[in-house]
Amino acid sequence: MPELREERQEVGTCVELFAGGGGLAMAVHAAGFRPLLVNELAPRACQSLKNNPPDPKAPEKRWPLVSGDVSKIDFSEHITEEVDVLAGGPPCQPFSLGGVHKGTEDKRNMFPEMFRAIREMRPKAVICENVRGLLRPSFKPYFKYILNELTLPFVERDEDATWEDHNELLEKLIANESVDLAERYVVKEMEVNAADYGVPQIRNRVIIVAFRADLDVAWEKFMPAKTHSEESLIYSMREGGPYWKRHKVTADVRKRVIANLPELDYENEKVKEKLKLEPWRTLRDAIAGIDENEGKPLPYVSEEAVKYKVEVDGIRDHVGWPGARMYTGHTPNVLDRPAKTVKAGVHGVPGGESVMQLDDVNFVNFGGGDGYRYMTVRETARVMTFPDRWILDGPRGEKMRQLGNAVPVKLGAAFAEAVANALKSVGALEDPEKRK
Structure with a gap:
């Protein structure tokens, strides 16, 4: 970086x-x-x-x-x-x-x-x-x-x-x-x-x-x-593409993502130009580690960590948080797209920007629905491309703000x-x- x-x-x-x-x-x-x-x-x-x-x-x-x-x-x-x-x-x-x-x-x-x-x-x-x-x-x-x-x-x-x-x-x-x-x-x-x-x-x-x-x-x-484009991300996610060589996910997850990819018009000149750029980075990329965090994946946040608000593996601000919800107009981030806009959330975050959909659809999110959870502050900081060394002051809500x-x-x-x-x-x- x-x-x-x-x-x-x-x-x-x-x-x-x-x-x-x-x-x-x-x-x-x-x-x-x-x-x-x-x-x-x-x-x-x-x-x-x-x-x-x-x-x-x-x-x-x-x-x-x-x-x-x-x-x-x-x-x-x-x-x-x-x-x-x-x-x-x-x-x-x-x-x-x-x-x-x-x-x-x-x-x-x-x-x-x-x-x-x-x-x-x-x-x-x-x-x-x-x-x-x-x-x-x-x-x-x-x-x-x-x-x-x-x-x-x-x-x-x-x-x-x-x-x-x-x-x-x-x-x-x-x-x-x-x-x-x-x-x-x-x-x-x-x-x-x-x-x-x-x-x-x-x-x-x-x-x-x-x-x-x-x-x-x-x-x-x-x-x-x-420097980056959505078209290159889509292309990298095709079956056998480099995106899946970086991220080892189950065949079911990979197939689900590939099945929902939009078609690219490879004859279109604008598409050709955008394919020359690097792929958009995704939420999964950020968690796995990019730039100065390359090769430093954030450890898995367990159901227990969410239930008891546990700091995972001693990583500052990588703390589980219960109660995430999903409903109309309040939908989670998906791992294989760039995250939604991180918002300060003065009166709460209305669009689900601080929630993430998980690969494990049965993941128990205590106080909310299953299959998703709140992003940790450290995951959010990575989405904002802050280095892991950066120490934010205050309780969770203030750090997210x-x-x-x-x-x-x-x-x-x-x-x-x-x-x-x-x-x-x-x-x-x-x-x-x-x-x-």
Whole structure:
């Protein structure tokens, strides 16, 4: 897994806002950016960041954590160096399908704080992740405003102006190109599915990347391409395919999966192109171990472990949990597909995203139905491509919340490394030794 490679070369500096459990922060750090400040509000997530050093080879070094409300932070007090990358995922609940859909009226909308941080730090690049719900018709005008304000963050909004009024001003300034390049950003947004980048999970998101216009970065040359495809997964699952050489399952399980595979049109040019990519990773892949966990399968969770909430084989957070249920609209993950989107589940997880169907249809799930169980926190962390060394703080529900709010490490790494390469291409990243 390149984003967690052993030899890490420092290339620049970063600031991470809304860090949550640390997925994007870990990815940006692994791409070579030294954190100058990491901010998070939730106490349990802050403790998770305290529990985990950025570099396991240097456990004495910790994240430069500034906890609390981001709106109360005076960045000039903490930042004494030039900031190369500002990264963060402003809270997505205002725009999420799982939230209450208040959008711009929701006090949790933190995009204005992201804009303030840009004005105060003038980063060379910005990486922002959020839910695809921003593209829903009801929120799309505000999403366009987000892109416009990110383009011209130094044009501050009057206190009495509505966002619609300010957006009208921004669009006029963008159209006539009257703002100096040093105070403009070139902004690009991408709809992504994390599964297309090697994450064993269907997770549809919007990634926004911005570069200061005076740097003249050709982002199109560096945008991370998709590396995995559903078509390759289907092809690998055919009878005798490599998927079954990796996973030793019973003939009945294999036949059931193969019988439900969709047909591929091998003459279709798009299908041919997608077959050149790696197969999507599945939940079974994640449990067996991928990337840095290759060859480290998580041990089987027994009925007894589920009944008594037992930690299996001393593996942290690999704990059975009883009571999983399945009903209309609440269906489990299947092992031989990428997992469903991991959700924070503030009011419970309504779609069955934390439940998994098992090969053993007779498995007793105490307090629920048979043949399925809750995923362990460690299994969920693997689906989010967190390394097994990552220690999450709090009870089970809080750990799952942190994971659901996180950016999958592997997805974040694809974009962080691409941004690093783009900045290097224009000489925007100085020798770190010259900064000191």
